[in-house]
Amino acid sequence: MNVDSIERGVVIDHIAAGKGMDIVRLLDLEKMTCPVAVIRNARSGKIGKKDIIKIEDEIDVNLDVLGFIDPNITVNIIEDSRIVEKRRIAPPNQVVNVVQCKNPRCITSTERDLPQIFLRKPGSKVYRCRYCEQEYQPRD
């Protein structure tokens, strides 16, 4: 796989430097059989340093997960080595089973088969656990 360009697939760009592997994990890209490249600390005129993920296959990227991590991320759909579509990212109102509540006193720490739900506080980028209201703190 040529990491400079792909013929057909998805490029996830403008990922804050260091967050690329989080996205790989959250989108389950480790389990994919197609070529996946993670470029770390690439130069960016817009944000200084950035991570980029290139996936050489048509996949349905979960935009909610990306919007939850960082709504400034861009997603480009590539066909015939050209960008044919730029998908807009927006912070979703809720994310289900994307991250786990870290509050050891939360019911999600003991109740089996309970979906992990985080709700966005209206008008902000803050997400809180649906059950205990603890704010989600991403790893820095």
Next chain:
Amino acid sequence: MEALRHLISPGDLSRAETDRILDLADEIIAAPDEYSAKCRGKKIATLFYEPSTRTRLSFEAAMLELGGGVLGFSSADSSSATKGESVADTVRTVENFADIIAIRHPKEGAAAVAARYAAIPVINAGDGGHLHPTQTLTDLLTIRSLRAHHSLDGFTIGLCGDLMFGRTVHSLVKALMERDGVRFVLISPKELRLPAYLLDELRERAIPFEEVEHLDAVMPSLDVLYMTRVQKERFFNEQDYVRLRDSYILDAEKMRLAKEDMMVLHPLPRVNEIAAEVDADARAAYFKQMWYGKYARMALILALLGLCPVLGQPA
């Protein structure tokens, strides 16, 4: 068919609905006989995974005085929780035998899980260090009944002690944020400050509040003083508990600094944070507060069962 309503957080009730429940409680106090058969044939299940004296007995007395029946358990040890049964499965069992559930659980959010799976109304009777909305109805009814103008607007409340893990405090702050002109004085050691999510909300809504570490200096400014216990069961570390438990003790000397019509509330049980000598002070309202609690719960049960038309459609 009316939509199923629960009370998990004070925010589940609009301000108008809360007022109508308090009005209904007043009506029950004035004419209890008129309500003594309202719940005939109905049962409340009290699912208490954590010890309780006041809240459980208050719910049970409330249902009995409405003519209904009571079943349930008073500790996790006497339920199938010891066999590993989930909250979800427990409520799906209990809904076959009861018409309404009051649940207390040591984990935060447990009542929200119960409400997610139950086909009958669920009342949060305390979920860990998170919320305790029926204590809040009790507190609001007490404040409204005992204040000179019977109003829940325009006063200064001091909340003292464990504001971090004090679920009664979190619920009361949430409810009083919906009122007009309430000023908060938050009195706690740094380690037990009000959680950030509530402080953020106070700031965002430009509600006046101050955080202080000493009770004496703010006593003269308070209309209501809400004392809380530093709860051992909320701490992971015995040393932290021992260090902080005696942070604030209200005694007759401090009461001399307070306004003549200030009221002292406490969700109880107390350990040593209110000296026994304060009990005889006319401003000590914490025993009367328990009395109001039963009526607040009677009104809530009638509301959630749809037996008195005080609730609108869910927001």
